[in-house]
Amino acid sequence: MLKTILAQVKEYKKPAVMTPVCMIGEVVCEMITPVLMGRIVDLGINGKDMSYIVHTGVLMLLVALIGFFFGVLGSFTAAKASAGLAKNLRSVMFRNIQTFSFANIDRFSTSSLVTRMTTDVTNIQNAFMMILRMGMRTPVTLVIAIAMSFLINARLAAVYVGAVAFLGVVLLLVLRTANVYFRQVFEKYDAMNASVRENISAIRVVKAYVREDHEITRFQKAAANIYLMFVRAEKIVTGVAPVMMGTVYACILLICWFGAKQIVSSTMTTGALMSLLAYCMNILMSLMFLAVIFVMITMSEASARRITEVIREESTLKNPENPLMEVPDGSIRFDKVDFSYHKESPEAVLKDIDLKIQSGETIGIIGGTGSAKSSLVNLISRLYDVTGGAVYVGGHNVKEYDLDILRKQVAVVLQNNVLFSGTIYENLRWGDPDATDEECREACRIACADEFIEQMPEGYHTKIAQGGTNVSGGQKQRLCIARALLRKPKILILDDSTSAVDTATDARIRRAFREEMPATTKLIIAQRINSVRDCDRIIVMDDGKVNGFDTHEGLLKNNSIYQEVYESQVGANDGADFDGLN
Numbered sequence: 175m176l177k178t179i180l181a182q183v184k185e186y187k188k189p190a191v192m193t194p195v196c197m198i199g200e201v202v203c204e205m206i207t208p209v210l211m212g213r214i215v216d217l218g219i220n221g222k223d224m225s226y227i228v229h230t231g232v233l234m235l236l237v238a239l240i241g242f243f244f245g246v247l248g249s250f251t252a253a254k255a256s257a258g259l260a261k262n263l264r265s266v267m268f269r270n271i272q273t274f275s276f277a278n279i280d281r282f283s284t285s286s287l288v289t290r291m292t293t294d295v296t297n298i299q300n301a302f303m304m305i306l307r308m309g310m311r312t313p314v315t316l317v318i319a320i321a322m323s324f325l326i327n328a329r330l331a332a333v334y335v336g337a338v339a340f341l342g343v344v345l346l347l348v349l350r351t352a353n354v355y356f357r358q359v360f361e362k363y364d365a366m367n368a369s370v371r372e373n374i375s376a377i378r379v380v381k382a383y384v385r386e387d388h389e390i391t392r393f394q395k396a397a398a399n400i401y402l403m404f405v406r407a408e409k410i411v412t413g414v415a416p417v418m419m420g421t422v423y424a425c426i427l428l429i430c431w432f433g434a435k436q437i438v439s440s441t442m443t444t445g446a447l448m449s450l451l452a453y454c455m456n457i458l459m460s461l462m463f464l465a466v467i468f469v470m471i472t473m474s475e476a477s478a479r480r481i482t483e484v485i486r487e488e489s490t491l492k493n494p495e496n497p498l499m500e501v502p503d504g505s506i507r508f509d510k511v512d513f514s515y516h517k518e519s520p521e522a523v524l525k526d527i528d529l530k531i532q533s534g535e536t537i538g539i540i541g542g543t544g545s546a547k548s549s550l551v552n553l554i555s556r557l558y559d560v561t562g563g564a565v566y567v568g569g570h571n572v573k574e575y576d577l578d579i580l581r582k583q584v585a586v587v588l589q590n591n592v593l594f595s596g597t598i599y600e601n602l603r604w605g606d607p608d609a610t611d612e613e614c615r616e617a618c619r620i621a622c623a624d625e626f627i628e629q630m631p632e633g634y635h636t637k638i639a640q641g642g643t644n645v646s647g648g649q650k651q652r653l654c655i656a657r658a659l660l661r662k663p664k665i666l667i668l669d670d671s672t673s674a675v676d677t678a679t680d681a682r683i684r685r686a687f688r689e690e691m692p693a694t695t696k697l698i699i700a701q702r703i704n705s706v707r708d709c710d711r712i713i714v715m716d717d718g719k720v721n722g723f724d725t726h727e728g729l730l731k732n733n734s735i736y737q738e739v740y741e742s743q744v745g746a747n748d749g750a751d752f753d754g755l756n
């Protein structure tokens with residue numbers, strides 16, 4: 175875990191190494207000062223030697239300046255190294271997330287990925303800076319201060335060692351308990367982020383259903399959970415402070431007590447006692463920092479684990495060794511396909527699917543909600559991998575193709591598709607970055623999107639707001655279809671993509687498909703019989719199985735589910751003029 179994180183220091187190794195070096199320089203300067211001070215007292219003041227006082231004073235100033243220089247340089251390099259690490263971590267995570275399959279994303283959840291890329295990385299950045307600065311400085315201070323104390327007065331220094339050992343044990347015990355809570359805090363962060371993300375992105379729905387109060391309560395609960403965990407953890411940590419202070423002041427008292435006796439019996443000088451007290455304070459500070467470092471490490475441990483999980487996660491979809499770089503045609507075959515979203519789930523979403531679709535056919539797919547229509551088509555462009563059997567496109571198993579090539583040739587207009595902020599042209603060119611304005615307009619014409627775009631004051635240069643909020647549902651669907659058409663795919667899949675388009679326009683889009691792209695295999699998922707009745711053949715899905723696969727007429731004769739849907743939707747209107755009525 176540590177290795178994965180530290181591997182991202184990369185080009186910031188130099189400042190990362192410089193920081194501890196500077197810190198040692200600063201510590202050495204700080205450690206010299208008490209000795210010089212002791213000498214001023216013993217030799218300068220007690221010896222009534224003014225020039226010694228001035229000389230040593232200037233020397234002290236010089237040492238302090240050098241120490242200051244090291245300190246500033248150390249802080250600067252630490253900031254650079256830690257900010258650099260954070261930058262590298264974020265970019266390596268982001269790059270890996272881009273390779274994730276839908277299954278990977280399902281596993282992490284979007285809000286968790288966001289927390290990992292923001293809060294967790296910030297934690298690591300802070301911890302890394304702290305460790306770089308204090309990690310070396312603190313132990314070095316401890317060692318030098320203790321050694322110097324032994325040099326000055328071994329008997330009194332023994333008091334330190336006892337105290338340090340005692341505090342060390344207390345710290346370790348306490349922090350281990352706090353660790354448990356800190357770990358939980360980050361899991362709660364996910365819950366809070368999920369609540370924020372869901373609420374804010376669906377704020378319109380929240381308002382439409384007057385659910386603000388409910389959402390506020392839910393959010394407050396998540397926030398309060400984090401508060402409670404933090405307070406619990408911090409309570410334990412702050413409990414250490416009085417123990418530490420108590421120990422250190424006891425130390426000072428003991429030193430003063432024994433020191434004063436030794437001064438009276440002339441076995442120690444006043445300067446030496448002063449130096450000892452200064453070192454004692456140094457040790458106190460070091461121990462405090464040590465506690466902070468421990469807390470930091472504890473807090474960042476959970477973050478490091480969560481970041482490592484993202485970096486190490488391998489896409490469940492792998493490009494084959496020698497991928498096929500061309501899709502010969504738009505034929506599709508499902509061969510005994512089973513599929514489930516989770517390996518451990520007891521029941522498969524798709525069961526034993528056998529289908530044969532010829533290149534250029536127009537296939538309708540109909541079935542109740544949750545009958546696995548989307549799941550079925552998502553296997554064709556390998557958004558998910560089958561769990562049993564195989565899917566063939568153009569005569570080859572989809573697993574043999576280069577993923578990019580396959581997805582270029584199998585364009586899917588997803589059920590809940592999104593537009594991105596930018597102009598209409600920019601959005602359309604997601605389909606093909608090199609498409610000319612002419613090609614963009616042509617795609618919009620087939621998708622019947624041209625009419626409303628041309629009515630907009632800025633036409634194709636109209637800016638789409640983030641999430642596509644400034645176009646209507648039906649307009650958005652038509653833009654998404656046009657975007658997919660620009661790929662010039664061999665297979666085009668529309669997953670309920672005209673549900674918000676009026677039936678007349680829906681019919682016009684289908685006619686345009688038939689006339690303008692006869693060679694493309696088209697799969698049209700729809701809820702309305704009228705959207706699929708003129709397809710070459712229609713698949714009737716029911717509970718993850720193919721219930722029927724025939725022409726409209728054939729299904730009307732032999733398929734009870736189709737008959738039922740037909741009766742409920744069209745029967746009363748006798749079908750023919752249904753389009754016109756809507």
Ligand SMILES: Nc1ncnc2c1ncn2[C@@H]1O[C@H](COP(=O)(O)OP(=O)(O)OP(=O)(O)O)[C@@H](O)[C@H]1O
Pocket residue numbers: 280515516523541542543544545546547548549550589670
């Ligand atoms: N990402 C997912 N993770 C786990 N289960 C899922 C996921 N997506 C869908 N499912 C489950 O798979 C089943 C089939 O869902 P699917 O989306 O394929 O149905 P559908 O026929 O497209 O429905 P609709 O008409 O409502 O779009 C459902 O029971 C659903 O709960």
Ligand SMILES: [Mg+2]
Pocket residue numbers: 547548549589669670
């Ligand atoms: Mg669906």
